[in-house]
Amino acid sequence: MPKEKFPPPIPKGTYDYGSGYFDPATEQIVSYDGKEVLGYVTEGEEKWIKDHCRKGFEDGSLPVEKNPDDPDLVPVSKSPEGGADSA
Numbered sequence: 672m673p674k675e676k677f678p679p680p681i682p683k684g685t686y687d688y689g690s691g692y693f694d695p696a697t698e699q700i701v702s703y704d705g706k707e708v709l710g711y712v713t714e715g716e717e718k719w720i721k722d723h724c725r726k727g728f729e730d731g732s733l734p735v736e737k738n739p740d741d742p743d744l745v746p747v748s749k750s751p752e753g754g755a756d757s758a
Contacts, residue, residue: 679703681727686720692727693720 681692681703691702691709695717700709712720 678725681725683727685727687725687727688720693717693724695721 685692685694691700
């Protein structure tokens with residue numbers, strides 16, 4: 672089970688790669704904190720990433736912490752007990 676409750680935030684226009692994010696502008700895999708280049712991808716890998724991975728829609732910066740009020744980070748509807756509706 673993952674330690675994080677929500678996926679890490681990623682900058683706008685990038686793709687979640689699992690160990691970091693892929694930035695198509697630089698063709699680099701970058702650590703989630705943006706401090707380290709983890710590698711580069713081939714054209715085939717880039718296509719797969721763009722077709723299958725979560726895309727960042729944040730404001731272009733790396734937020735310091737997650738905002739619990741962000742509608743993209745919480746279930747759309749909740750039951751009175753606090754869990755997601757199953758209906």
